[in-house]
Amino acid sequence: MTETLDINKVINTSTSSVSLDDLEKKGFKQVKVLNQANITRLIGEAVDRVLLERAKEIGKEEREKVIKEARTQFESLAKKRIEKERGRIEELEAESQTLGTEVETLKKRLSATVEMQAQRDQALARVQALEEEVRRLKESVPGLLSELEKARAEAQRLRTEASQAVSLQSELLRGKAQIERLDAEARSLRQAVGESEKRAAQLEGQLAAKDEELAKSSGASGAHMEQLLEAVSDRLSKVAQPTEISQIMLSLDGLSRRLSNISSGGGHGGDAGPDISSDFALNRLFDTEKEGGVESNVNKVKVKETQASNVKSALAKLKRLQKGVTDGE
Amino acid sequence: MGNSMEGNAMDIGSPSARVLTESSVGFESGRGLDVGTANLASAIQDRDGNVTIKIQRNAFIDIDADQYTKSMLTKLNVQYVAINNKMVVVGDPAFELANILNRETRRPMKGGVISPNESDAMPIEKLLLENLLGSPNYPNERCYYSVPADPIDADFNVVYHKGVFSGMVKKIGFEPKALIEGHAVVFAELAEDDFTGIGISCGGGMFNICVCYKSIPALSFSTARGGDWIDRNVATVLGIKASRATAIKEKGVNILSPRNREEEAIEIYYRNLISYTLEAIKTRFESSAGMPSFPEPIEIVCAGGTSMIGGFIEVFQDEFQAIKFPIQVKNIRRAEDPLFSVSKGCLVAALSDA
Numbered sequence: 001m002t003e004t005l006d007i008n009k010v011i012n013t014s015t016s017s018v019s020l021d022d023l024e025k026k027g028f029k030q031v032k033v034l035n036q037a038n039i040t041r042l043i044g045e046a047v048d049r050v051l052l053e054r055a056k057e058i059g060k061e062e063r064e065k066v067i068k069e070a071r072t073q074f075e076s077l078a079k080k081r082i083e084k085e086r087g088r089i090e091e092l093e094a095e096s097q098t099l100g101t102e103v104e105t106l107k108k109r110l111s112a113t114v115e116m117q118a119q120r121d122q123a124l125a126r127v128q129a130l131e132e133e134v135r136r137l138k139e140s141v142p143g144l145l146s147e148l149e150k151a152r153a154e155a156q157r158l159r160t161e162a163s164q165a166v167s168l169q170s171e172l173l174r175g176k177a178q179i180e181r182l183d184a185e186a187r188s189l190r191q192a193v194g195e196s197e198k199r200a201a202q203l204e205g206q207l208a209a210k211d212e213e214l215a216k217s218s219g220a221s222g223a224h225m226e227q228l229l230e231a232v233s234d235r236l237s238k239v240a241q242p243t244e245i246s247q248i249m250l251s252l253d254g255l256s257r258r259l260s261n262i263s264s265g266g267g268h269g270g271d272a273g274p275d276i277s278s279d280f281a282l283n284r285l286f287d288t289e290k291e292g293g294v295e296s297n298v299n300k301v302k303v304k305e306t307q308a309s310n311v312k313s314a315l316a317k318l319k320r321l322q323k324g325v326t327d328g329e
Numbered sequence: 330m331g332n333s334m335e336g337n338a339m340d341i342g343s344p345s346a347r348v349l350t351e352s353s354v355g356f357e358s359g360r361g362l363d364v365g366t367a368n369l370a371s372a373i374q375d376r377d378g379n380v381t382i383k384i385q386r387n388a389f390i391d392i393d394a395d396q397y398t399k400s401m402l403t404k405l406n407v408q409y410v411a412i413n414n415k416m417v418v419v420g421d422p423a424f425e426l427a428n429i430l431n432r433e434t435r436r437p438m439k440g441g442v443i444s445p446n447e448s449d450a451m452p453i454e455k456l457l458l459e460n461l462l463g464s465p466n467y468p469n470e471r472c473y474y475s476v477p478a479d480p481i482d483a484d485f486n487v488v489y490h491k492g493v494f495s496g497m498v499k500k501i502g503f504e505p506k507a508l509i510e511g512h513a514v515v516f517a518e519l520a521e522d523d524f525t526g527i528g529i530s531c532g533g534g535m536f537n538i539c540v541c542y543k544s545i546p547a548l549s550f551s552t553a554r555g556g557d558w559i560d561r562n563v564a565t566v567l568g569i570k571a572s573r574a575t576a577i578k579e580k581g582v583n584i585l586s587p588r589n590r591e592e593e594a595i596e597i598y599y600r601n602l603i604s605y606t607l608e609a610i611k612t613r614f615e616s617s618a619g620m621p622s623f624p625e626p627i628e629i630v631c632a633g634g635t636s637m638i639g640g641f642i643e644v645f646q647d648e649f650q651a652i653k654f655p656i657q658v659k660n661i662r663r664a665e666d667p668l669f670s671v672s673k674g675c676l677v678a679a680l681s682d683a
Contacts, residue, residue, distance in 0.1 A: 294410065294411070294412050294452060294456070295399075295410070295411040295412075296408070296409065296410040296411065296456055297399070297402065297403045297408060297409055298408045298409075298410060298419065298456045298457065298459075298460050299456075299459070299460055300403060301403065301406050301407065301408045302406065303383050303384070303385050303408075303420070303460060303461065304383065304384045304385070304421070305381055305382065305383050305384075306381070306382050306384070306669075307379055307380065307381060307382070308372065308380045308381070308382045308666050308669045308673055309380070309665055309666055309673075310374070310378045310379060310380055311374065311378075311380055311517070311673055311676060311677050311680070312378045313520055314516065314517065314520035314677050315677050315680050315681055317520045317523070317524070318516065318520070318524065318544060318677060318681045319681055321523065321524065321543060321544055322544075322681060
């Protein structure tokens with residue numbers, strides 16, 4: 001044999017060392033270990049077995065050739081094996097990376113789940129607190145209902161009292177109005193009586209004057225005097241009668257109607273209008289003029305004048321209409 | 330009676346006021362007087378049937394004056410009145426002066442009746458009426474003067490107003506007779522329809538409406554918006570004086586074709602006023618138990634200065650179409666003499682009563 005196969009070297013150059021921690025990190029929990037010596041031994045045995053079989057047939061030169069081929073074969077096989085192992089390692093590394101990503105995802109999900117759990121716990125705590133509040137409120141409801149009932153009863157009592165007060169006020173106002181009306185009637189009657197008394201006094205005066213006149217008149221007959229006295233007496237007695245007061249009232253009504261007519265304003269053609277110029281104190285309106293405090297050239301300056309279309313036709317028609325003649329008659 | 334819209338187109342007659350007022354010969358007995366918020370107008374008829382109208386803007390303005398100014402005003406044919414050392418220019422010159430000085434005129438009347446803020450203007454008002462009416466032909470000659478009807482959309486009546494003007498006309502020497510403004514429009518404009526129809530006086534302070542059947546008023550009322558309402562609102566939105574707004578309005582606007590922002594504002598408020606008035610009329614008609622049912626469609630005639638603006642009748646007809654009017658109407662038209670209708674109507678009443 002010219003060249004010795006250094007199996008240890010071959011193994012050392014063709015393999016790489018990986019620590020157990022790294023392997024574990026890569027997900028290898030169990031590995032099969034093949035001792036280098038065993039490998040060497042196995043190779044040797046294999047070679048020896050081959051050689052033994054072929055020793056009978058081949059010479060030294062050929063044996064060396066076989067050994068060389070075997071070495072080459074071995075190296076090729078070892079290389080393939082190593083490459084395969086490397087591929088396997090890379091796959092495992094990729095797988096390990098994927099698993100690492102999954103681990104990260106799971107960690108995040110776990111974190112989110114933990115957070116949700118915390119929120120859920122808080123919500124549950126709030127629900128419990130609310131349930132506690134509801135329970136407490138439910139417990140207070142009967143007391144509140146009782147108070148409400150009392151308040152209603154109080155309100156009803158106050159309404160009743162207010163209604164009674166309004167009724168009393170209304171009665172009071174009616175009474176007051178009645179008193180005022182009676183007062184007015186009393187004033188009116190007093191006034192009427194006063195007027196009657198005045199007229200009676202006047203008539204008495206007239207009577208006295210007539211009496212005196214009659215006394216002076218020598219030609220007056222007793223019968224005539226009696227008639228006169230009777231007439232005056234009759235009038236005096238009538239003055240104080242209710243019928244006279246009624247006449248006064250009727251007269252007042254008449255005045256009232258006239259005032260009402262005046263205040264209704266104009267409404268018809270040719271309304272002469274009430275002669276109320278004096279009522280409106282027109283003299284007061286023109287006081288300035290009366291005092292001679294007005295100076296003007298109004299009458300000296302010509303105002304605008306124009307001829308308008310004539311009104312003959314309208315006037316003629318109106319006159320005919322006023323006479324009761326319509327067109328076509 | 331409403332805002333003066335005559336502008337410069339009015340033909341001013343030649344006879345002087347003095348000739349008319351002093352002449353008691355040649356005139357029929359009876360006078361018509363339109364007492365309007367914006368204008369005062371008198372009407373008189375001569376023996377030949379010619380009707381003469383004298384018109385005066387119902388406004389004045391305070392000015393500082395001395396003897397020289399008084400003299401100049403007379404030479405310039407400008408009427409003035411000096412009361413207790415206070416001087417006012419009256420009539421159209423007051424209006425022109427207000428526009429020049431960018432001030433507001435003072436108005437003796439507001440919303441159709443005597444203004445509560447200008448009660449001290451009554452002596453001036455009496456002087457203006459004296460000038461317009463002149464002296465009566467004979468003592469207590471009849472003078473029909475216009476009064477507004479009670480408004481349906483404002484809380485006042487015309488009693489005081491009517492009483493004061495009655496007294497004023499009486500003091501001038503006439504026998505006063507009040508005539509509702511819308512009724513006067515019917516007398517002046519609806520003779521051809523036997524004095525049957527609706528007369529509307531579109532005035533400065535109010536719109537006066539009168540429904541007549543054969544010269545008898547069936548329903549009279551007023552609404553408290555008129556030309557002044559437009560002026561006030563236009564002035565507010567344009568930031569100008571109301572007198573200025575009146576001047577723009579009277580310059581010759583056609584509300585169917587406004588040419589600028591000012592005219593657009595006028596058009597908007599005119600349309601609103603017409604719509605408002607028609608709705609008020611409709612509501613009043615529908616609520617009136619005494620409304621006559623006319624056998625035939627009737628005529629509506631619009632008079633007064635506020636009706637004189639271009640496009641008024643067309644817009645009125647437009648707005649009329651938009652509402653369901655409770656009375657059959659055959660025609661809507663403007664009066665023959667819108668600015669003088671009320672005074673002419675009063676004259677017709679006076680002549681027929683003479």
